[in-house]
Amino acid sequence: MSAVILFMAGIAAIAGWWLSQQRLTAKPWLEEGVIFDLREESGSSSQAAKIGLGVFLAVVGSLFALFISAYSMRMNMVDWRTLPVPALLWFNTGVLVLSSVALQWAYMAARRGDMDSVSVGLCTGGACAVTFLVGQLLAWRQLNAAGYFVASNPANSFFYLITAVHGLHLMGGLVALGRTIAKVWRGAEVAKVRASVELCAIYWHFLLLVWLVLLGLLTGWTDNFVDICRQLLS
Amino acid sequence: MVDVPYDTIAGVPPAEVAEVELYHPKSWWTRYVFSQDAKVIAVQYSITAMAIGMVALVLSWLMRLQLGFPGTFSFIDANQYLQFITMHGMIMVIYLLTALFLGGFGNYLIPLMVGARDMVFPYVNMLSYWVYLLAVLVLVSTFFVPGGPTGAGWTLYPPQAILSGTPGQDWGIILMLASLILFIIGFTMGGLNYVVTVLQARTRGMTLMRMPLTVWGIFTATVMALLAFPALFVASVMLLLDRLLGTSFFMPTLVEMGELTKYGGGSPILFQHLFWFFGHPEVYIVALPAFGIISDLISTHARKNIFGYRMMVWAIVAIGALSFVVWAHHMYVSGMNPYFGFFFATTTLIIAIPTAIKVYNWVLTLWRGDIHLTIPMLFALAFIITFVNGGLTGLFLGNVVVDVPLSDTMFVVAHFHMVMGIAPIMAVFGGIYHWYPKVTGRMLNEALGRFHFWVTFLGAYAVFFPMHYLGLLGMPRRYHDIGETAFIPASAHDLNAFMSVAALIVGFAQLVFIFNLIWSLFKGKEAGGNPWGAASLEWQTPETPPGHGNWGKELPIVYRWAYDYSVPGAARDFVPQNEPPAKLSPQGAHP
Numbered sequence: 001m002s003a004v005i006l007f008m009a010g011i012a013a014i015a016g017w018w019l020s021q022q023r024l025t026a027k028p029w030l031e032e033g034v035i036f037d038l039r040e041e042s043g044s045s046s047q048a049a050k051i052g053l054g055v056f057l058a059v060v061g062s063l064f065a066l067f068i069s070a071y072s073m074r075m076n077m078v079d080w081r082t083l084p085v086p087a088l089l090w091f092n093t094g095v096l097v098l099s100s101v102a103l104q105w106a107y108m109a110a111r112r113g114d115m116d117s118v119s120v121g122l123c124t125g126g127a128c129a130v131t132f133l134v135g136q137l138l139a140w141r142q143l144n145a146a147g148y149f150v151a152s153n154p155a156n157s158f159f160y161l162i163t164a165v166h167g168l169h170l171m172g173g174l175v176a177l178g179r180t181i182a183k184v185w186r187g188a189e190v191a192k193v194r195a196s197v198e199l200c201a202i203y204w205h206f207l208l209l210v211w212l213v214l215l216g217l218l219t220g221w222t223d224n225f226v227d228i229c230r231q232l233l234s
Numbered sequence: 235m236v237d238v239p240y241d242t243i244a245g246v247p248p249a250e251v252a253e254v255e256l257y258h259p260k261s262w263w264t265r266y267v268f269s270q271d272a273k274v275i276a277v278q279y280s281i282t283a284m285a286i287g288m289v290a291l292v293l294s295w296l297m298r299l300q301l302g303f304p305g306t307f308s309f310i311d312a313n314q315y316l317q318f319i320t321m322h323g324m325i326m327v328i329y330l331l332t333a334l335f336l337g338g339f340g341n342y343l344i345p346l347m348v349g350a351r352d353m354v355f356p357y358v359n360m361l362s363y364w365v366y367l368l369a370v371l372v373l374v375s376t377f378f379v380p381g382g383p384t385g386a387g388w389t390l391y392p393p394q395a396i397l398s399g400t401p402g403q404d405w406g407i408i409l410m411l412a413s414l415i416l417f418i419i420g421f422t423m424g425g426l427n428y429v430v431t432v433l434q435a436r437t438r439g440m441t442l443m444r445m446p447l448t449v450w451g452i453f454t455a456t457v458m459a460l461l462a463f464p465a466l467f468v469a470s471v472m473l474l475l476d477r478l479l480g481t482s483f484f485m486p487t488l489v490e491m492g493e494l495t496k497y498g499g500g501s502p503i504l505f506q507h508l509f510w511f512f513g514h515p516e517v518y519i520v521a522l523p524a525f526g527i528i529s530d531l532i533s534t535h536a537r538k539n540i541f542g543y544r545m546m547v548w549a550i551v552a553i554g555a556l557s558f559v560v561w562a563h564h565m566y567v568s569g570m571n572p573y574f575g576f577f578f579a580t581t582t583l584i585i586a587i588p589t590a591i592k593v594y595n596w597v598l599t600l601w602r603g604d605i606h607l608t609i610p611m612l613f614a615l616a617f618i619i620t621f622v623n624g625g626l627t628g629l630f631l632g633n634v635v636v637d638v639p640l641s642d643t644m645f646v647v648a649h650f651h652m653v654m655g656i657a658p659i660m661a662v663f664g665g666i667y668h669w670y671p672k673v674t675g676r677m678l679n680e681a682l683g684r685f686h687f688w689v690t691f692l693g694a695y696a697v698f699f700p701m702h703y704l705g706l707l708g709m710p711r712r713y714h715d716i717g718e719t720a721f722i723p724a725s726a727h728d729l730n731a732f733m734s735v736a737a738l739i740v741g742f743a744q745l746v747f748i749f750n751l752i753w754s755l756f757k758g759k760e761a762g763g764n765p766w767g768a769a770s771l772e773w774q775t776p777e778t779p780p781g782h783g784n785w786g787k788e789l790p791i792v793y794r795w796a797y798d799y800s801v802p803g804a805a806r807d808f809v810p811q812n813e814p815p816a817k818l819s820p821q822g823a824h825p
């Protein structure tokens with residue numbers, strides 16, 4: 001459970017930092033009258049959406065931290081046989097990085113108000129993400145063809161499960177991305193497009209980060225790190 | 235009064251909204267069924283939760299019948315008994331209490347108490363309810379599938395949860411896990427709304443430290459639930475794969491019916507870690523909203539400001555944080571490193587400190603207050619007593635050495651029913667009697683309410699107090715029939731029969747409550763906008779029940795905290811949150 005404890009400690013640090021800005025030492029029974037807090041200046045709906053996404057990412061992060069915890073506990077059992085990582089995963093990782101870069105580029109274009117570039121960036125990002133998903137499916141088929149079935153070893157089970165959960169989150173992101181592209185094509189106003197594109201870009205960067213961590217875990221690069229964490233807590 | 239920027243009020247424009255920003259339902263369907271209005275969604279959540287709760291109540295009757303009069307009721311066999319306890323526990327903890335506190339009270343009270351027009355993402359909020367309803371329907375469907383619902387116990391521990399000896403192994407367990415997964419998806423949608431609404435949609439002047447404690451409780455509980463439910467999600471998905479695809483995440487190598495199963499090498503302890511990483515915060519997910527509600531009820535009905543508001547807020551936050559590092563105290567007998575046991579016992583006992591602070595502050599709020607023994611107040615007092623009771627036995631069970639002999643006895647059952655069964659349900663009832671006039675515009679019937687309170691309160695104690703004693707005798711939990719056992723005297727069986735009768739009576743009292751809810755909707759006394767003389771914002775709406783957008787054209791401006799009761803020199807014994815300070819009232823921008 002060390003991964004999820006570390007994750008929760010991170011969340012607690014963020015929450016504690018935020019709470020420390022909120023005048024929690026105020027004595028409300030003495031303070032009559034109008035008090036403004038910082039939030040009031042920025043209470044727009046796009047701000048709410050951004051915070052909503054932030055909270056959602058915390059939930060998703062918690063989900064993956066728990067999968068990682070379960071993985072690191074289960075991999076210690078005697079029947080664990082690490083499976084070879086298909087080379088295709090490296091290609092997929094590259095495509096996912098491209099996808100993230102394209103969305104960042106689209107976001108920068110949206111800030112400039114250059115709607116043509118936004119459209120190109122979003123479509124490229126979406127195409128790359130679809131390629132990534134197809135690549136993941138092909139990787140599954142390769143593993144399956146090589147005899148690494150879901151149930152034949154817990155390492156395999158975890159590989160399929162974790163990549164599937166990550167892929168599902170990306171598919172959810174693609175729905176949001178599709179709606180953003182439709183918004184751009186309908187010619188929605190720049191401010192609204194900018195907000196949507198920003199949300200997509202943040203989500204994509206987050207999923208890229210999660211994927212890199214998962215890749216490290218699945219390829220065994222982080223085994224040393226996992227061991228250190230485990231020793232810390234036992 | 236300190237550093238109050240009175241002169242800034244001239245610069246405060248009333249927060250008007252353009253007509254387009256308000257959500258307008260276009261037909262009967264979008265107004266009452268597929269509504270995006272948090273108040274309607276709250277009522278939908280509450281009705282669904284109470285309906286499924288009634289199912290769980292009937293299940294508890296059946297269990298008590300079997301325990302009190304073993305062998306008398308031939309239609310309850312051992313398998314069914316296990317199915318009843320499983321579904322009773324699961325429904326009560328997740329589908330009733332979690333949904334009612336967060337989906338019901340949260341949806342209704344958060345926007346009104348912080349002065350918002352609605353939740354920030356109304357569409358997602360609506361989806362949240364429909365996914366919850368789907369989860370409930372999937373759960374109910376398990377009663378009708380071949381083999382019936384799962385009988386694995388509400389903790390669903392593998393390996394027995396998916397082995398053939400356990401009832402509901404065919405369909406029950408699969409649908410149970412699917413239902414949990416749906417519930418978590420639905421809850422996440424709602425939870426995002428509650429958190430972001432508190433963060434972003436507070437009205438002018440509503441700083442965090444001016445929020446009623448109910449909002450603090452629900453807010454913190456929601457944050458915890460958002461972080462903890464993924465653990466149940468992960469555990470459910472992996473258990474589902476073990477059952478359906480034959481993976482071995484949790485399933486060890488074992489022999490079933492003389493044959494080696496396809497499973498091998500998995501870790502049941504891993505499941506327990508994941509389950510309790512969710513399961514312990516869940517206790518506080520149910521308790522924190524109850525704490526908040528009780529604080530508000532006590533302050534309002536004792537006409538006195540809440541004692542130690544800051545400490546109350548800090549305690550809520552501290553309990554929320556601590557509850558993530560105590561989960562393994564549910565696993566003392568699962569086999570663990572003794573140092574771990576020591577660690578988790580320590581953290582468990584540390585939680586008693588912020589909890590005790592809350593109890594002291596409630597008592598000190600009552601101290602020399604002008605206590606009105608209204609029905610909400612009665613329930614609030616019952617909550618405090620019951621929670622202290624359950625909390626004290628929690629100190630017993632939190633210690634490894636005491637827990638080991640008491641583990642899996644009726645003592646544990648009595649403890650958790652006191653602390654997270656009776657206590658939160660007292661808060662639920664208190665909250666319903668308190669806010670029903672705001673929701674419907676009518677008061678609940680007083681006589682029926684008092685009858686309901688006394689029968690429920692005394693009856694619950696008649697059921698659960700003797701249960702502690704049975705536990706100390708060593709009577710095990712989850713047993714269909716104790717039979718002739720040397721260490722259990724005949725008097726224990728009489729006690730069991732007594733408890734069963736009490737349980738039946740308490741159950742019938744809930745039917746009176748349901749009747750009261752329906753009858754008062756039509757025949758109740760007109761309540762007016764603020765029948766209790768409460769200071770918090772939800773009682774200051776221009777209409778009762780509040781209309782769409784809650785506040786008419788202008789959002790209220792908040793000038794004070796929510797607990798200005800019996801202020802010396804004030805005209806009334808309460809000062810509403812949106813009433814400007816006395817010096818300002820002549821040129822005040824808002825009533």
